[in-house]
Amino acid sequence: MADVDSIYASDDASDVSAAPPLQATAMSDPLSSSTFSDDHSGLRLDDSRLESLARASSPLGDILTEELDFNPDGIFDTPGPTPPDTDDEDTMEDLPQLNQDPLFQGSDALFERTSDSGSDDLAPDTSIPPAFDEDPVIRNAYITAYLLSACHGYTQEGIKAYLDSMHESFTALQRKGQLQLRGLDTMARTLLTVERRLRIDPNRYIVYYFLCTVCWARHHPSSLNDLDDESCTMPECPGFLYSLKELTGGHLKRTPLRVLPIAPITPMIQRFLLRPGKYEEFQHWRLPGLDDVGEVPPLNEPRDPLDAFNNVNWVMGDITDGWGWRAVSWGLERRKVSSAVSLWGVEDVLVEEKQQRFVSLPCGLLFSINIDWFSPTKRSRAYSTGAIYVTILNNPRSKRFLPQETILYCVIPGPQEPTLEQLNHITEPLVEELRALYEGVTMRIHGEPDNQQFPVNGMLYINTSDIPASQKITGLRGVTSEDFMCTSCYQTFSSLVCEDCFNHETFSMRDERRFRKYAYRWRDASTEERERIEIERGVSWSALTSLPGWMPARDSPIDFMHAVFLGEVKHIVQQILVVGGMLTRRSRMNNPYEKLETFLGSIWWPSTIGRVPAKISGTLKADQWRNFATVLPVALYYAWQQNGKIPDCDSPRPAPKSKAGAAFAKTEKLLRERRKAYRMHVARQSGRTVVAAHFEEDDISMDRNYQRHFKAVLDACSAIRIWTAQSITPNEARRAQDYHARACRAWSLMHCHLTPYFHLLTHGDSFIYRLGPVYGFWLFGPESNNGRLVKVNTNGHTGGELEGTMMRSWIKNILIHDLVRTIEELDEQNEEDLVAIRKLKNYLKGDKKSHRTRGTLLNMIASRAGRRGSNAESNKVHHSSYSSIFRFSFEGSDEVELPPRGKRINLNMIQINGTSLYGLVFNYLQTLWNSQVKLVSKTTDWQAGEPFVVTAVQSFSHAHVNGTQFGACTSYRGKGTSFAYMDGRIAVQIQYILSVKHERRDPRLAGLSTAFAIVKRFMSAGIPLMPWDNRQTDLGILTWNFNKFLDPEVIELHRLCGVFALAEIPLRDHGHVWVTISLDHLTQEPDALGYDSDNE
Template structure:
């Protein structure tokens, strides 16, 4: 590590240098320029300069696609088409960004957030591209075209490279969490170190980013999780300022326009999230009208407002007070009414809930026609959860549901607003996705918990059941895959959690046969290395 006081000394020499050549000499020899930050009391350029996880790590993700997959010709034309089609088939939650539809032709992605999305699904997409008829990674890569310039110089071992893909994706899932323990920091760092060491053994050229990534552990210990220091927010602000119409005026007018627009948008943002609970519908409409006129009522602002205003609560759609009460017996699933009665009896035993056919003195009647509203979606913890029976869109109809301290992938059929004496209660009707021992072991199974994934049968669900809407835990992505190993039901879904709060919460319900057959997979050697590494880190 550099010495702060030496850096300050050379930075001061750079400031006093009178020629460009002298300043360049100091930069080349000591790697430092003068900065006005050096005038701040207590500023130490090394200790106060954390590595930006966003630019550094997602550059590694980008370099994997360009320097290994593309330069190494690990996908031929058919493979690139499959790569593109597989990504385009993913069902994403509506609250996150999408990936371009033409990745087979243009491998570049303009945003770090898109590289983040790609890194999360790397293991499943590349498995589809590199597998053989037994669903195992092929031993050899496609032949390199004779006209390829330059020819790849590293070892093109698909099985080893796929193992490194898993290390890269797992380390991203762990290190890019909002809350992270010291043990998780060391574990994520260890996986990332194995990734870089694996590239070294293959002969892949690496950049300074690989070296800087080996210091994440120190940065996280000093500054906290990646969310505390990464530059996603700053990049977003850059995009906001780029959208300001400046008309090319000089003489300070552009700077004034930027500052005025910046302050105006922030005041509007503060107003949107700070209206009191008793604000009238007219006030809400006026604020919403101003947001619409400024073009701010899109993705990021809407999601952030929902996050700030919801907290741990559940927000129904706007103007729910005007939504008509629902006839529960007239729904597409008529058994829902009795399921709701049974659920409320268990949830609120003191209310003695009964149906409208057995009303008695001292009971609370759940009327089939005037006690509930069906909602197309709800917002919980800033996350939008849709439903399969919504009339306008079927987005966000899949979710991870917390059941007995385990996340279970489910399909959401209905959301209900139940009107009980002196309170309003929200519950949802869901169907669990189906998984069993016949689904074959996959090469990522050992890392399934860290990757937040489970494998289920496509469009096969369990019976309808009622849960409290507070049990809705996270949005999920659905990655369709097929397998030739199964005699029947060849279409499967890889269900991936998109909760980034903590790596400890990504605990899905796995197949019973998972642990008994796990040792047969190709990841055994790498896992043994990780276990040895973890013992060393914990001992330190």
Template sequence: MYMTIGNNPRGIRYLREETALLMVFPGPKEPTQEQYNNVMELVFERFAALYQGAEFEVHGKEEKAIVHVQIGTDVSDLPASRRTWGLLAVTSKWWMCDGCRCPFFALVHPDSFNPAKLDERDPWKYIKYSARARNASSDVAEEIAQRRGIRPTPAHRLPNLLPGETNLIDPMHSIFLGGHSQICCSPEFMSAGLVKHVRRNIILNNGLVSSAGIEKMEIFLESIVWPPSISRLPPSIARATGKIKADQWRTHSSIFFLALFVAWEEDGKIPDKSAPPIRSNTKLAATQKAQEKLVRSRLREYLPWKDPDATEAQLDAVDATVMNRSYRKHFDTLLMFTAAVRILTSNSISPNEVMRGCDMLETAIQSYARMHAHLVPYFHLVVDHLRKTFLRWGPAPGWWTFAYERNNGFLGRFNHNGHSGGELEGTMMRGFWKTVMIQDLIQRLERLPNPHPADVQSLAMLREKIRGGTSERRGTLENYLARAEAEKLRGKVHFPKGSTTCYLRPIQLYLHVLSHLKSTWRTVDLISDSEMEQTSRHFSFIDGVKSYSHVWLEKRRYGAATHARGRSARFAYLDHRMPVQIEYLFCVDRETAEGVRLSANLAVIRRFRKSTVITDFPWDLYAVDMGVAVWLADDFHKLEVVQLERLSGHFILAPIEWFFLHWDNY
């Protein structure tokens, strides 16, 4: 269990040294509800004391001040959330959702994904029946749990905490990763998040992509040029096999519709026909059969529940229900689903965008339900919870659990020498807090005004011990923290140690750079080094500038296409909108006779050329929401020189073929 201080600025809120590890549950088996409550009792006793107020040292004040602490939200995966708040498991028949009365078997009908048709629960009734069950016998308490969906937990004693309200549905788990498979009837069907489930269970496991299509997708994914600011996808992503992280599912969701277009397209369009049936002797056929059997069984429960007068003919018709296998319907639904996910997981979002993104997500999920695709509880929970959660708590990166998953990975790397049964958990706890204290010590040593040589040596040793890997690729959390700190780093450029002297005339860039510097250095009359200086204001620009393979601008890495070390980061946006290829990165530093320092950081770029032909791609309607644009492949405008500080981000370069012409898709 982690605690994050909501008062911290978002740029440091999720750093490990700003996160408190409150406890680690003893393993290796999952604790029972009673064992879970015994541990949580200790936590909530201390939170109750903090609610009343406790004395803390406050920066800038000599005396201690009383500080009141309140739990704002609980964000975790479904199993932990349900146990913390005493709610029944998400697989329970009548208590799948803690916010409405939708039963588990209703996941087959579009109305279950329409908020206007959901009967909301009163969260205060959970508190009411929890109080009754607390002092009741075990049999009565269990009857209350089955009839009212709640068991007493220590969390119910704190004010302002309501089951179904305080426990937020985490977008990282619900949209990308999913939950623990141990709580589910079948790991294949029940534990996936939305993106993972659509990709793996609805499309691949139903045989909608042939083996030839899979090969096309693999070739397409290998051709993508990934920017250094995001993590690469594993080779197994095309077949959705292996252990794929939430951050990789998020990256994959942004380009999966393109891969599917490559696999399905015929003459540049998605065909209006159904996928061929799967051979009966394959594993996919067994998987498809199991999914259809689940959908039919739930439909047979849903019909008499919704309409007690349902006829035998209606019930018998359920046995003929199969999933719609239309390429075009699946692709159109996937496009709307992808656009909705991108809107809702943006780093900034307005109330209107929340409403629009949730409307699109609900429409896409209802479309899957009409096609009789097998849907899991997360599809309903995001419909019932996300809209009000976004409107209350703001953009998802401010409260989702990427930071805590990263900390879990950090804890999992500790060497425990095969110990368990409480020893492993103690090792993790001590290791985590040692790291936090080392970070604090490093910051103290860095702030010393006149450090002793021994302090400098200690600081270097501590940095060496605590430093991470050498990879410059970052995940969702690192990118979020970097963007949160971008205002402090506005225009800040960091050059690597190594540089070469580049003479501009042999590469025909001298006049380009000279023209740009004339408009930049207006305090002097800049002339070519082949001209004679006529007055004291004249300043000759002598050929030869520092050239770099790569630079860091606002913690983003940009590279030059003419250097081997910079090619992976050669694509960038100029002024947030214009895609360019960076050819050179220069630093020009001169000094006039009067001692005036003149400097300029330059990028030599080529802009991508847009097509003069009107395109008609299937995703054109959602292109802005999905951040997709199309340019001609390997076709650029002339070289131009711009200020390096105008570079504003990266994009993914994905080449595709369309009507036998090469296009580049971003």
């Protein structure tokens, strides 16, 4: 066994600076007829938010005696939803009661078979929503009605009052001959009819199963009235299915006691494929000549994962780049076989004996599943609700985890988490769908005839839940079980105290077919036998086990978000460093703990990046621990260094009577017990008779040497930064694995307390080889989706009512995204359509303050009337002005994006450190445009060329380059992002962000324009060697002269490539220095565009 110094003996040596052709089949899908409400009930204005205003000064002023208006401080100026992490419970008092929420439906209402008098039959999804056959003004009234219900708590009655008032007003306009509105006679008058006309009724995509209160046996809603009684139908189950209520006339009404809302994934996939370009988007990953559709065999699983790559330095950018993507087989069937055929009893058999790569099918979709539980209310943590998400991995990574691209399969009713057997009842419908999708279904595709369908296949590829949820849904035992802590190898829980637990060379790997074999045995066994199998074999039956190709451990990658940030980084800081005494006060004037917190509070962070709290004792979130890991090496150097060096000595042991001392002693006792348990386990494995009394606890204490701990931290942080990058090579993944294993072995030899996460991450590289960079499958996306569900208004309803409301909210958001796309696709958009788009997008963003809507539908009608007779060109210009706003607000960015407006500046009036800005810009432009124009300055003969006019320059507070925001330090709004990297790792301060437009002297020639930045580079002369210098590539940490810059220069904006945190540390004999810590990897994707309405 090695010692910790031998692990670091060679520390320095480790540094290494097109869519497939469509295949159609005929189909018939006749349109169903539509009936519309003709209810003309009277106007009701009892809602305080609908006001009666004076006669408007418009072409309609002498027609209407009264006009309905929205208070500008009303519908689009209310506070946004309370964030899920807020602790202010008072805000909950202002929310409407859940039973008044139009999204809320009680269990009794869900199962009533009644029809809405104003509803119309739903047309097939291939046609546009029925509302698009009506006048845009009426359609906009529908959208406003929906937003009143979704954003502002309007009741069903309030919405009907609004729609009735709109109908009467529109009728008055039409009666006076001022305007003709198509579809007015059949205008919708209820919220349900509005939702169906706009095709945003979520209930058509949801099946409300009801469950037994004890065993959770699942029943289809159609069977409610066919059951003999309210008792559970499962043998010997004491549970109940529904309650009885006597109605007038003696009839008994059945109300389910526990409701499970499920959104089947097949209809949702069909809806996605009806989006413009979605079929092609699912094929974006295909490499011409390598991933063509056809009969291609799957790749074989390599013995050594690195053997799957011809080039170990090939950059993997997404899950489609891992070797596993092309190794999935199609045509398998999971069957029980005799022991003569297979030792394992269950095998995946090729049905047609033909090898076919799954993703080489015309549309082979691979899915991930995520299951998680959360508390839907801030007032009580006793109620736990679950959610199961299905993500389509063929989607581009930038879109994959967006709510509108994610299928919420079900919301699991609380208040407690279900057992595995109960959970199987929930997942069985999903498994049935997955089996059908694996074999193949046909679906319609946008842009193709409605009577043609195309083959679509789907398969569950991975389970991306956190470890407790992952092992529950797959039927595996928990990580704290002695023999099944790890499902990849045979390392035990007690071996966490041993170096071998983190040494790949000592691992004995499991054969997963054993889990599969005993899962099937568990399913068919008696209760006693099931308990024995679970204890001795580490597995129970999961519904997922029946899926062909599914392996519970291989297909359940460790979640790097929880394992790395909430597991490992948090433990390193709070347990190894704090509880372990590594930040104990050394003297009255030397307190490393205080130094560490002082340093954290002094760091300059870009305004687009979340800060690390200065206090490390509180509860931090995953992204905060991520930031902490990024700066931890510099923070420890600041806290520990003496005369510029990390001392080679031990930290003082915490005082025994202090809280720190008590925590330290408790950890020491725990480790002694585990070391004893490990020695007993080793003896038992060797065949010896084990008597606990014969094994004594040792008196070993944790090694508290500063240098050894600092080296381990450098290793761990290097591994974490490499692992969590947006792209990674196989060679980098292996290097990260070596770093991580070395850190864990060092801490083990120093007798530190380590958790199962430290061992599980020693298998991290194998998941990356198979699945690509962790950005493609980690849980930041699904976790944020939980936050969206938490924001749905709740009021303590149980039995599935609360969960049904969440499900309807989720589905409705997806439908609204599709509604926006439908409006944007109209060949002829008018002002009403553009206003509707803005309203809906503001709703989807949760933004009710900015882009507020002023005026009314009637004002829009008035403006339409006033536009009669105007020329088409003026309307075209008005449309373009709207488009320019939306382009910056909602669409994706190009390589470089500037705000919509800048500020004109005079270059002659500006100097930087005595350097004229005019001269810098002129010289740059003269070189840039040399082949197109001879540019002359103000001091030369203008006849010799074309003069550079200084007033043609605009200054901007910020710009987005490849999605990352950079700002100018001379702008108040830009200085928060004014430090940046250019050309790799050259640190600069951005002085100005400018654009220039040069009009040509010859009017026949197109003008020239460009955008650029003026920057000052950091200096790095005479900097002494720092402890992280041999890890610059992996840690992204560089040292510079304090507050010293080179002369300003002009650069192209696309040369800006990253942001960093900036820290100041003192050095003996060198004063102070700056340290930059790269933050390139800190956001899941580049910062989204989000311009405000003005620039300065």
